Amino acid sequence: MTRTRSFGQLEDGTVVQALRLGEGDGLSAEILDLGGILARLEFDGAQGRTGVVLGLDDAQAYFDDPAYLGILVGRFGNRISGAAFELDGQRHEVTANEGRHHLHGGALGFGRRMWTVEEHAADRLVLRYRSPDGEEGYPGNLEVRATYRLRGARLRLDFEAICDAPTLFNPTHHPYFNLAGDCSVPAAAQWLQVPASRYLPVDGRLIPFGTLADVAGTPFDFREARTLDVAADPSDPQLRMAGGYDHCLVLDGGAGPVARLYSPHSGIALRIDSDAPALQLYGGHALDHQHPGLGRGICLEPQGFPDAPNKPAFPDAILRPGTVFRRRIEYGFATPGPRRKWEEVAAALDACGPDPSIFD
Template sequence: MSIHEFARLPDGTAISEIRLANAAGATASVLTFGAALRDLVVPMPDGSRRRVVLGFDSLDAYQDNPRFLGVTVGRHASRIDGGRIVLDGETYQLALNAAGVHLHGGPTGFSRRPWTILDHGSDFVTLGLVSPDGEDGYPGRLDVKLTYRLKEPATFAVSIEATTDAPTIVSMAHHSYWTLLPGSSIRDHFLQFHAANFTPFGADMNPAGTIEPVEGTPWDFRDSRRIGDPRFGEDFAYDCSFVIDRTAPGVVPAARLEAPDRSLAMDVVTSEPCIIFYDGAGLTPDWPDIDGSRHYPHAGLCLEPMRFPDNPNQPNFPSARLDPGETYRQESEYRFSAF
């Protein structure tokens, strides 16, 4: 485990890079800017090691980062229609992103702020963030604690807690772009969701407010299949929210991703009710990757455990409200296994 200065923000704030490792040989690189997972490498049975996330080579790229690559997003992930929420009869107008929507916490959000190192060890780091009352329009001060941990032999674990001093809403999400065979298209990967239902998005990419079965739709991944399914066209775009099958509280299986050559798999388990699947269609070669390559559409995909999207405006969805005296918690793991 090591910590070194990665770069400095224009105001002189130092951004640290924390490098983690476990006994099996998995390694990770985490930045305090945006709580970004910059790199993750897992061991393979033949003794080789494989990168499984996309990452940028510079802080400038993470400050730009229109696709939220690798970061933690919040205070509320995904879209909130019109940026409007109502709590106890009072309406709050949240800040809008450049596209005129409130996306992933707004134009500042947690993904474009420096976090503080609270604790660390050889295989974990705990980061903290204080979001003041009124930041991006959200009511209440929010105190956040996030831990990334490398569990044996090859699991990346995410644990998040938050408390508030006034009623607010909270739904954070880890936003890495995963690839199990670097250089291959995500559309050639195989994907399965433990989800019989999803929340359809409208043309404006805001939820329609309904929970519907995936059966008979392009979003039916109940059985593992190639993402680029010819039944729906090679250009069919995936950006949707699945409702995870659940019979009890706690951490449950949400998704399984397999490399095109079936050499590596990643299982996602989570305490969250939903998982967003974005196929990386909007990735562009604006900034170099950590290995010097350039990103391209479908170079990686996002699997984002979170609360229901736009739940403040959708009466059919469970609320993401957090009150004083309560603690928001999320537990998610990305478990890698070789065939």
């Protein structure tokens, strides 16, 4: 089976490759050397082979994409208010690419950069990127490795980074999930469970106020599984202001997944495991005008707190020389079948929980 294929080229002539993981049955993936983009992820559902993430057809479409479909996000995932921060007494101005604010690493963040392929096998892909001092305004040279590993029904992504000067680093991953594999089936009809008792309220530009709010009695309470369309309350001021879900859920911590997602249509279920402290939930509503006809997907992005450098009460996102940054995001799939009770879905996902030994 071909492991690498051309995915087209960019306007400047750069050739982009799609790199395959998996053998064609069970779970399989295609990842681009442009942005480390997860362009295809397929699993077996009730209707057969099912694409579970939204994707585009060619390299230039991904480069031009305003929705960040499938990318590796960095240096800083989510928003930095005023596109500026202070680090060790020095002010740094980063690219303002969302109004006067900074989003997902800037105008040419990690998702629009070409990554070097260090290793590519049937079950493993290692990508490397060197972000130079001053790129998008960030201080210090940063060396990043992103390792994708696929075993059985699990796809794991590991970030590793070092720097030569203090800098910010808060990477995440940005696939859009619709486990139905059918754009006519609303992504909001998926069942979602997240162990998060608090969330971060935001202002009209989606910048956190810097406080944590209790999810109880709000549309942000997914401690018990429910669908997004049922959970959403059109009268909720946070949802009205954001146009839907685009909020950071603060994870309770402890053992177990940081999210479970299930499509009653395809019968496919997903669990996400990570060591990140928070999970950004985005309902994909901007896709209606960014990519008409593509449908919606749900983003579940394990990460640090947004706008952390400007919010003293938040955990910082500072990486310093001599320290190795590591973050793990793992996707595990199961097929409990269509229209199952949540207890059956949870049991199927528990059975496909992470096994660190298979990734040694």
